[in-house]
Amino acid sequence: MRIVIAPDSFKGSLSAAQVCAAVEAGVRRAAPDAKTVAVPMADGGEGTLDCFLRGAGWQEIRMTAHDPLGRPVAARYALSRDGRAAVVELASASGLPLLGPGELDPLRADTRGTGELVADALRRGARDVLVCIGGSASTDGGTGLLRALGVRFTDAAGAELPPGGAALARLAAIDDSGLAEGAREARFRVACDVTNPLVGARGAAAVFGPQKGATPEQVAELDAALVRFADVLAERTGRRVHDLPGAGAAGGTCGGLVGVLDAAPAKGAELVADLMGLPAALDAADLVITGEGRLDDQSAGGKVVSVVASLARERGVPAVALAGSVAGPLDELHGLGLTAAFSLADGPRTLAELTEGAAGLLAAVAEQATRLRLA
Incomplete structure (x- = not known):
């Protein structure tokens, strides 16, 4: 199984590279033999x-x-x-x-x-x-x-x-x-x-x-x-x-x-995707995991998740987004190619708790997303 990890940073919490590492840890728990390809992303802003x-x-x-x-x-x-x-x-x-x-x-x-x-x-x-x-x-x-x-x-x-x-x-x-x-x-x-x-x-x-x-x-x-x-x-x-x-x-x-x-x-985000070789990485992928700090209706306007989802759709690859918060409706993102989105919150949590525990929460949700794909 080949999984591409291509998230934006979680501002105030984790850099895009740190998000990749946390997601990879969760993927490994579900699929120890999976091949992972980390492609840290950004959208033209910080990072x-x-x-x-x-x-x-x-x-x-x-x-x-x-x-x-x-x-x-x-x-x-x-x-x-x-x-x-x-x-x-x-x-x-x-x-x-x-x-x-x-x-x-x-x-x-x-x-x-x-x-x-x-x-x-x-x-x-x-x-x-x-x-x-x-x-x-x-x-x-x-x-x-x-x-x-x-x-x-x-x-x-x-x-x-x-x-x-x-x-x-x-x-x-x-x-x-x-x-x-x-x-x-x-x-x-x-x-x-x-x-x-x-x-x-x-x-x-x-x-x-x-x-x-x-x-x-x-x-x-x-x-x-x-x-x-x-x-x-x-x-x-x-x-x-x-x-x-x-x-x-x-x-x-x-x-x-x-x-x-x-x-x-x-x-x-499109410039960074080309620079980082994301299109080529997705050509042989079975799943792509992306994400950002907050996922909402504005995420479809050229942000990382929308670009990754569009590239994945062109190649028939399921795309899952992980975010600190997920605020629907996400109809436009789903239309662009996003398969599903999951929040890191595993129960009532403050923003400070989500920010501080982001790495562990990312790993936990990434594990479950990978298990769902395996099923």
């Missing part, structure tokens, strides 16, 4: 960089950048061995986990540090840059990142705007004449796991702003500022990103990169 670094042909570059509040922070990115390609993870320098309790600043936090990583990669000769976004602490439309590459955002008087999304309400002009060397020749792609537009009821501020500390009043302020940003982008470049699917990812960073750099949005 994507590690997937690339586990692959052949990539080296880790460490450097000091600035966090969302402008403080020095140790950050990293991946550079191909030939120096021509780079993978930058926004969470490394601009992620929400970099801020402590009471430090959230939704109006002024920015993505400058991520831009510093991109700029360093360009200086080293990279001309194919993949920016993996997710888990950001800001709603600045990616302007901090773009500033680090030499783009200026000014008001009606020609003065440079301060960092953060709120200041974009006063945006009058975008000047990319000082764009960093190599940026115009580079191909930029943006890997994300959501399809939210830049503005509106499903936009960056409305959906993700509260996670970054924004009050209802601040959400409205940030949304109006992003509308202004999108309006000026459309006037300046002819690219309309207001309603572009995915433009609202990472506080509008995707929209900013598309609008200014003509970046191409890409589904992060």
